Structures are given as C-alpha cells and as structure tokens.
Amino acid sequence: MDKIPSTDNHIHVDPINGEGPLEVALKFQRSGGTSMIIPNKPTWTVSPECDFTEAMELVIGYVDEINSETNVKAFAVVGAHPAELSRRVEAGMKLGQAEELMIGALETAQNMVLEGRAVGIGEIGRPHYPVSQEEMEAHNRLMVYAMELAREADCPVQLHTESASEEQYKEFAEMASKAGLKKEKVIKHFSGPFILPEENYGLTPSLIASGDVIRQALRKGKNFLMETDYLDDVTRPGAVLGPKTVPRRTRKLINSGLITEEDAYQIHVERPEKLYNIEMDF
Helix, strand or coil, rough: CCCCCCCEEECCCCCCCCCCCCHHHHHHHHHHEEEEEEEEHHHHHHHCCCCHHHHHHHHHHHHHHHHHCCCCCCEEECCCCCHHHHHHHHHHHHHHHHHHHHHHHHHHHHHHHHHCCEEEEEEEECCCCCCCCHHHHHHHHHHHHHHHHHHHHHHCCEECCCCHHHHHHHHHHHHHHHHHCHHHHHHEEEEEECCCCCCCCCCEEEEEEHHHHHHHHHHCCCCCCECCCCCCCCCCCCCCCCCCCHHHHHHHHHHCCCCHHHHHHHHHHHHHHHHHHHCCCC
8 A cells, every 4th residue: 555544533623622623634644644533522612502513513514624625534423422411410400301401412413424414423421430320320321322323323323431341341232232233333432452352242442542552452453443532622732642643653553563554454444434334535
C-alpha cells in the first residue's frame, strides 16, 4: 500500500471548548489519519440551554465540515451520554422523568441513523462513578433499549461504562442477546486488551491506543478497533490521547513488525466498514 489507513474510532471535536473540527481533522490528516468516527459531546459542554437534538445536530454539521474541507473521511455517532441522566437527577429531576428524556434522545439518535446522517448510536451506557441502585437500573434499561433501537436500524452502539473486565463484557453480551442485536455491533469504547472471544464474549473492543494496551492485545490477536477518546478541550490539552496518536501508533507498529499493512487495512478499513455499514473509499 502506498498509504497506510488509520481510523480513530472515538474522537471528539469541539469548537466551543477546543480547537474545533477542522483543526483536529487537519492534525489527524497531517499525521497520516484517514477516517474519524466522531460521537457528539454532552449537552452541557455546548451550553446550559443545549438539548439532545441540538448536540447531535452539531456533530453532524462538524462531520459535514470535515468531509467538505479536508481529505479525512468523517462519520457521526449520536446518542446520550450516561452522565446526562445523572446530571438531571442531581439537579432535582425525578428519575423517571430523566429516563423518559433519555429514551426520547435515543429515539432521536436512531432516526438520524435511519436518515443516513449518522452511522451509530453512542456513546451510551452507564456511569463509571457511584450512583444509587435505582439509577443504575435505569441506566441498564436504557442500554438495552439503545441496543433494541440499534437492531432496528442495523447499526452499532458505542458503550461508555465503568472499566470493563470479562465479567462486564459477559453482562453486555447478555444485554445484546436480550435486545436481539448482533454482539459484534456492541463496541466497547475505551477498552482494555480484551481480544479473545472468551474475554469479550463476541463484542468489539475499541482499544485506547496507548502503546501498552495495543502491545498486550497484539500478543493475543488483531480483532479490535483503535481510538484516542480525544476530548478537544483547551483546558485539558491532549486528553485523553492526542489526535495524532492512532496514525502514528499504526505506523510505528508496522515499522516494528508487530502488524503488517494488511493487518492495518483490516483494523482501520474492513472492520469499521462492516460494523458501521459504511464505505471509506480508501
């Protein structure tokens, strides 16, 4: 291959709190990046008055801007972050009312996928911080409902959850079975190196692209996606990993002989095309 493909499966852009879609995409492109999967940021990062639909429409607009103004191929993932529920409950809203708002947001996300403006539902899931048992049950119900919506739309979900081990992967796989969603369509965002089927129960791990995590994963296989979870927030520069990380890590892995160019094509083109029902035109 003359050019090495590189897809960041979970990267944010934010012109309000960060550098914005074009600057992030150009940094990614100059480092060799070819495709970005971009989830919308939570409503509160936009403005106190921002609603779910506005937050989703914004990321769809950012994706259109990247596709028009750069050589990066960008795709939107839309949904309602689990902290959206927590924040409303903390502000005094009744749990049932907050859950109904989340249900409406997930249905809006599904409609955007069905309209062809987004390619997945996410990030959805449950908190990585302590909440009441009642609230956790609501999050779990919402996860299953999001998976049911994804099944109807034939799209994946991107999960944001607590740090997941084999136990959590098994639980999420059971949720997918209950919802009738293909397990591979459940993408565990910010995953550790759970590559083997007996570890991930058929779900798709999206590995945080740190050297240690990727090297541990490659000892077991190559069935994964790569991401940075870049936040694009000027108050947290480089968080979580910078936008140049995935293309640079990919090239370094090839140069060190840990993966081949064919492996890179499978990770960065074939697998995301199949999961998201997209064409990257690579």
